[in-house]
Amino acid sequence: MTSMPTPDPSAERPADRVAIVGTGLIGTSIAMAAARAGCTVRGWDIDPDVAARAAARSGLTACTTVNEAVTGADLVIISTPIGAVARSVSAALRAAPDAVVADAASIKEHVVAEVHAMADPQDLPRYVPSHPLGGSERSGPEHASASVVDGIVWAVTPTDEVEPEAVGRLEGWIGRIGAQPVRLSPERHDRLVAFASHLPQVASTSLMGLAATEEAGEPEILLLAAGGFRDLTRLAASNPSLWSEILVANRDRVASAIDLYVSRLVAIRDEVLEGRGADVERTFDEAKRARLTLATKPTVRAGVAVVQVEIPDEPGALARITAVLGDGRVNIEDLQIVHSPEGGRGTVHLTVAAATAEEASHVLAAGGYDPIRLA
């Protein structure tokens, strides 16, 4: 890459000219974060109307062909559906010989294999597989926001063929637009997301499907379903065609993760059925300790802290706590009313930037609350 002509030798910034191929919610959100960081952004979508709406939302320049969008780019991000990634990567590598081309698909090994089968081998040193772990339950450029990218983990999963400088250009740009690059191999990425993302999705969908089937004969089942059931089935409302594509593409690892999960379920089942209360308690205790450790770790969003506060159950209680923090100029990243296994309430988990956690606790204490920092 050092021998490649630099489009603007005076520029210190590694990727000023960015092209987005596929301008749905994630592509347009990336465009907005890039524009905010001073990049010029061009975009293309297979649906010209989507590209036009992305342009209206983000200010990117909508192009009528992929070639027009990527020509002269320093960096191309392919954010199409998985099935179109390899074709788009190959076309972009060909049309933009100075560009690093990265994709944003949520599985990697399958996509890498497709790209390697389709692209010109001499272009492969410039192809960096990646996966920004951000999104929204909405879709379409109308709902895009730079905040979708802020602070997220962006997995960067280069193969051996990739030039180190291509990886560096992408990683530097990821940090510049506000996300956090995390490097790992495609195989490892796919194995980890099978546990951390794909298995939870399958577990949630299976639970909801089972309850729905049972409900046909027992309409009152959901009357007895408390907050815990709601927590566990929230993911079941996710996009079926997207998930079908992801799971099938990562099939071996997903199947292995399900197998391990089933083994654990069967082990607990046997402990329960045989009345081995002490074993059940030990199993639950191990999981509880792991979950409490998880509460002390940031998950996808780096640099956040969680503060727990009890609030009274009365009108205006949430308005008061959010106003106290607003007056204290502390931004709330997230707020959750924590549900117990059987549906209590009154405890709030506030997620704030780690840098403001001490200030948040101070502001809350001054406001008469008794904050407990969890993470």
Add this chain to the structure above:
Amino acid sequence: MTSMPTPDPSAERPADRVAIVGTGLIGTSIAMAAARAGCTVRGWDIDPDVAARAAARSGLTACTTVNEAVTGADLVIISTPIGAVARSVSAALRAAPDAVVADAASIKEHVVAEVHAMADPQDLPRYVPSHPLGGSERSGPEHASASVVDGIVWAVTPTDEVEPEAVGRLEGWIGRIGAQPVRLSPERHDRLVAFASHLPQVASTSLMGLAATEEAGEPEILLLAAGGFRDLTRLAASNPSLWSEILVANRDRVASAIDLYVSRLVAIRDEVLEGRGADVERTFDEAKRARLTLATKPTVRAGVAVVQVEIPDEPGALARITAVLGDGRVNIEDLQIVHSPEGGRGTVHLTVAAATAEEASHVLAAGGYDPIRLA
């Protein structure tokens, strides 16, 4: 029961004198809801210090013996750990011959069998098994609140032996203190909670345990765990000894529910592994439709509605929406920032009393929001 001498013939209220046996979080919360409704409340706990703290919190009169607490009571609620329920019920039935005695254990058939084996058979018409589906992730009388009981489903599960008037006295009183009585048989209760409560607990604990085991070799697994993983593992922080007791006591139904769940997981696994994308999509689509239907149904809390609102990602955004509702005198029952499978944000689900849902939407629209009523 009609032949039983009424303690105060002029009273229209069915249960003015209440005794609570076991004054932990749920017992003390029930005491507070009863006191609010005008009942006089006495309480006893095996730990005199707990009883004293319950008295300080709720105003109940702490007694030094069960007999002292229940003498002269119209209604006794047994809210001890499961293992102590049958003994406490039997003692209360004996010591308070005019009282209806109800327990609050979260499983019923096992407890009923223990009571039937231990109590004087002639007392059984006055024993009404029940289960208030409320609680908190906290424990101890210090964290009790009448709000723990407000609007919850309180399952009432009489056997054939129970006098209809005893059931009526309990159900009338449940409604009077602000909860919602739902009658079903002990067997049906246990079968339904196995699916709606016990299985979600096992699913969550198993997922957290598996991720913790995997993490030993792959420390970055939780870095890739987004909001969905957090949702699914929240229950895993629940009390291990309490859950061990519940699951073992309901062992047959829990094992059956796990078996059905495992069958579904294995079916999805096979669809995925065989690359049957259309089948995976159909499975996901069925669960998605069921989950969207669930969003239109109140779960444990009757009489609530859910309104969805998008908020900008900027400081004070939550303070503003909660203030708009507070100014409009709309009480927020619950607030959730909805997470997508990959961790987006910006959509808030507000739960409000159903009677105020229209007013909430009006107030929000007047405040510049675009509310969507989900339920």
